[in-house]
Amino acid sequence: MSRKEEHGEKLDKFALSEIVPAPSDFILFDAEKCTGCSGCVIICPMDLWKMREGRARLEADYREKCMECGSCFIACESGAIDFTYPPGGSGVVYKFA
Amino acid sequence: MxxxxxxxxxxxxxxxxxxxxxxxxxxxxxxxxxxxxxxxxxxxxxxxxxxxxxxxxxxxxxxxxxMRIGRRTQAHFLSPPPEMEERFSMVTATSRRISYPEGRDxxxxxxxxxxxxxxxxxxxxxxxxxxxxxxxxxxxxxxxxxxxxxxxxxxxxxxxxxxxxxxxxxxxxxxxxxxxxKFGRDEVVSLCTVDYAVPKERADAVIHENCFQTYFAPGFGGLYLIVMADGVHVGGPGVTNSLVSRAVRKRINPAKEVLQMINCPPIQRQLTALDARPREWQAHMLPWMxxxxxxxxxxxxxxxxxxxxxxxxxxxxxxxxxxxxxxxxxxxxxxxxxxxxxxxxxxxxxxxxxxxxxxxxEFIAGVQLRQLFEMLGDPVIFDEATDLLVDLSNNMLWNCQEPKAVSINRLFPILFENLPLLMGMLRVYAPILLETGGDSLRKRIEMIKGVAAMVAQMTGGEVEA
The missing domain is CATH 3.50.50.60 (FAD/NAD(P)-binding domain)
Known part of the structure; x- marks a missing residue:
């Protein structure tokens, strides 16, 4: 891989993040309330939301990838997404923030 | 309990x-x-x-x-994609007018x-x-x-x-x-940062105290490049593209924009000079009200x-x-x-x-301050503002392409052409001046009127003071 790719667009964000998977769900999604606005799909920095049949869907393995930024919760205006923090001691680990 | x-x-x-x-x-x-x-x-x-x-x-x-001390700060203005090269940049030291010693330092x-x-x-x-x-x-x-x-x-x-x-x-x-x-879509930005490991001696040699740099390009929200003793953060985007409401409306993914802008040649050169190695990926929000x-x-x-x-x-x-x-x-x-x-x-x-x-x-005239970014978030206005900076410096000082008299005679038309842009800046700063420095501002205006009357008298003209 070229230096440029390593630094920028080809950078593997998943390989560069450390996450202790939460033992329980901390994002709750109510598909009934989803209006399909795709705000969560656009904003998620880890691409954990996908559109399926006009509604958003959260990746099943999100607890291993989510950085707890909460952008999806803010972007959602239909009340379909609820966000709480993962239990104490789990979730994203930043050493160089 | x-x-x-x-x-x-x-x-x-x-x-x-x-x-x-x-x-x-x-x-x-x-x-x-x-x-x-x-x-x-x-x-x-x-x-x-x-x-x-x-x-x-x-x-x-x-x-x-x-820890690294930032006695300088630098802003880089880039050309539009796909080129995204430096067009104008300024390094600034602290102002000697800052009111306390640490702030001057x-x-x-x-x-x-x-x-x-x-x-x-x-x-x-x-x-x-x-x-x-x-x-x-x-x-x-x-x-x-x-x-x-x-x-x-x-x-x-x-x-x-x-x-x-x-x-x-x-x-x-x-x-x-x-x-x-929760905070509203208009109150929060969604940002991403890449942290790179950097050998300390490289950072000392390349960056020294100029450890807080920003990069702006037309259509982009802008990136910050922050250098610690032995690491670099490159992150963004700025508020024009990361405010959740705007990102969603403009269909901008903050991670994608940051990684795309990191690829611009000036940032690549900095990272290469620093021998930077990707170390950590970060995503977070900030209230930016x-x-x-x-x-x-x-x-x-x-x-x-x-x-x-x-x-x-x-x-x-x-x-x-x-x-x-x-x-x-x-x-x-x-x-x-x-x-x-x-x-x-x-x-x-x-x-x-x-x-x-x-x-x-800090929130006095916060709405107007935000307009600065709104203005520069427009790719056309951003490019025009960069033109103004480049035109002034090239024609006023650094012209080796033409006789100085030719380029210096361009200065007035340049300023005249850019009146709308300068008025736009004034629209941002005037309310702050009036709200915080009303009295001293009025006194200065009176002073200018007095001087104008004096000049008029000296030159034989007439001016109503």
Whole structure:
């Protein structure tokens, strides 16, 4: 891989993040309330939301990838997404923030 | 069930300063932090401005391994994609007019947040506060319409007549206290950062004290390049593209934009010169509000730091603001306890003091300041503004392409052509000048009128003073 790719667009964000998977769900999604606005799909920095049949869907393995930024919760205006923090001691680990 | 005088939720800079202030005032304070160590969950706030040392003198003695002093700052203006090369750049030192010595000495000290947060939390503990890690607060205890304690996920209950919520932009305590469900789309930005490991001697040689740099390009929100002692942060985008409402409307993914802009040649050259190796990927939100947030208290409860939305409206600086609000909240809690009144009207004093303080003053004309970014967020206006800077410097000073007389004669037309742009800038700054410096501004205008009359007399013309 070229230096440029390593630094920028080809950078593997998943390989560069450390996450202790939460033992329980901390994002709750109510598909009934989803209006399909795709705000969560656009904003998620880890691409954990996908559109399926006009509604958003959260990746099943999100607890291993989510950085707890909460952008999806803010972007959602239909009340379909609820966000709480993962239990104490789990979730994203930043050493160089 | 255990009882305290004050419970602080979150051990970031705001929470730790609140707890240490309370302990210093003789209060029994408890800090609850969900992470394994303070600073583990922070993904922002990598620099502390000189206001930190001015208002918290104990910081003067602190040396963190990652600390680098920023006596210079640099802004880079790039050409549109796909080229994205440097068109104009300026390095600025601190102004000699800044009102306090630390501010004249440096802009910011950069550092990794786990180091700062641990230090502040440990200092709070040394002063007598108690710290519990890996503890997520999941509920509030209420009595007579006032908050009087918290419940944790493990089912423990801690009681205190005052609780301070210092749990960041996604504050759960704000929600539990009924202050807001969440910040609005127009109040929060979604940012990403790549951290790179850098050999310290390279950073010393290439960057030295110029460790706070920003890159702007037409259509992009802009990136910041922050150099610590032995690491680099490249992150963004700026508010024009990262405010959640705008990102969604413009269909901009913050991660994608940051990675795309990192590929521009000037940033690539910097990273190559620094021998930078990708080390950590970070994603986070920040409150970036243009008006002071007053919904930060209720009976027995106050919000501080990002949870209160304190980052200032232009650059979203927030660590000093968090520390300042933390101290004010703890002092208010102390007073309230002495008076035996923790009602909402008692807590309101904190909000009033914060609004009157330098933290609140940053929001004077916040709406207009935000317009600066709105203007520069427009790709055409951004390119025109860069043209103006390039035209002035090339024609005024650095022209080796033509006779100087030719280029110098272009200066007036350049300024005339750019009147709309300059008026636009004036529209941003005039309200701030009028609101904060009205009297001295009027005196100066009178002075100019006087001088104009004198010049008229000397040259035989007539001017009405």
């Amino acid at each position: 255990e009882s305290y005088d004050l419970i602080v939720v979150g051990a970031g800079p705001g929470g730790s300063v609140a707890a240490m202030t309370a302990a210093e005032l003789g209060m029994k304070a408890l800090m609850l932090e969900r992470a394994n160590y303070p600073g583990e969950k922070n993904a922002s706030g990598f620099a502390l401005s000189s206001k930190g040392e001015r208002d918290f003198p104990f910081l003067k003695e602190v040396e963190f391994p990652s 440096y802009f910011v000290k950069t550092m990794y947040r786990p180091e700062l947060d641990r230090y502040l939390a440990e200092r709070a503990v040394r002063k007598g506060a108690e710290l519990r890690l890996k503890t997520l607060v999941t509920g509030m205890v209420w009595e007579a319409g006032k908050v009087c304690g918290v419940r944790t996920e493990g089912g423990e209950e801690y009681r205190a007549p005052v609780v301070i919520g210092a749990d960041g932009v996604m504050s759960m305590t704000a929600r539990m206290a009924g202050l807001r469900e 243009d008006q002071f947030n007053r919904r930060i208290y209720t009976g027995g409860f106050m919000l501080v730091g990002d949870a209160a939305g304190v980052p200032e409206p232009l650059w979203a600086e927030g660590v000093w603001q968090a520390m300042y609000s933390g101290r004010l909240a703890a002092e208010t809690a102390h007073e309230a306890l002495q008076e035996g009144d923790t009602s909402a009207s008692s807590m309101q004093r904190y909000c009033d003091r914060l609004e009157q303080s330098p933290v609140g003053q």
